[in-house]
Amino acid sequence: MSSRDAPGTGSPNGNSATDAAAAPCSCGHNHDHRQTDQQLAAEPDPGALISARGVTMWRGSREVLSDINLDVRRGEIVTLIGPNGAGKTTLVRILLGIEHPERGRIIKPASTRVGYVPQRFEVDGAIPMTVESFLSLGEHTTLKAIKAALEETGAAKTINQQLSKLSGGETQRVLIARALLRKPNLLILDEPASGVDFTGEADLYDLIGRLRDKHNLGVLLVSHDLHVVMARSDRVICLNAHVCCSGKPEDVSQHAAYARIFGPQAATVLGVYRHHHDHRHDLTGEPKPLAGASPTGRGS
């Protein structure tokens, strides 16, 4: 989908009438990166917790974000994927208001409350600090709220531990607890599973899904971890300075731009993790359609 189409509503094949006349981009398919007045004027989704319209950013002579449109609504997990240097963190920084785009705008209603979990978190081991004192920093909070947030993220036992001694997974859970203390309705997580092993990574994404369900949160995730993330996202936005494609994970994983960026294997990964309940397995494990269902069941 071109970034000119409204996210979540465009076709997954990335084509539109004007694409055909545009110059080829680095993704190998045709895009017109020029921003039009129409794009800048495109109204954000009124129900969105946060929206970007026509966001464009340069670093020196390089356009690292080109004309990005995005909406995150309550109750949905939207994942930004893309190769190194694709502009994911830059876009998150712009959404958070840490940086300002050269063109375009961010629309965030006053009712949106963001909880942010950063990509990198350096703890200076020379400075003693327990998890409890760390979570007491910043906004006014109570011990009861800290305990409840740690309980919710499965990190209750860390409360008296030194921050610098936590494992990668524990650190991420403490950071998510810190974000929850703000009572957010929108959670933004930049590579939440970095430094976490595969099982820990799956557990973390399960936690994020549970938090979404419990609090009806909107969630914007940045990730490289295709298999785990794709299976747990409602919508995926594939970024490579511009939006190469976006939509439901199963549509994006079939998109030519996705395969070009992540390799042909990536498209097959999703089927392994998504369990479609429209089939049964025969004695050899082969998926077979249920009686009355179409014969399109995919194996789990």
Ligand SMILES: Nc1ncnc2c1ncn2[C@@H]1O[C@H](COP(=O)(O)OP(=O)(O)OP(=O)(O)O)[C@@H](O)[C@H]1O
């Ligand atoms: N402060 C900065 N000054 C100059 N260039 C920068 C700065 N921050 C980012 N860049 C460049 O902008 C581009 C996008 O970077 P960004 O960190 O947003 O990408 P990313 O998709 O998050 O990458 P990764 O997956 O590796 O974390 C990169 O080429 C990066 O080198």
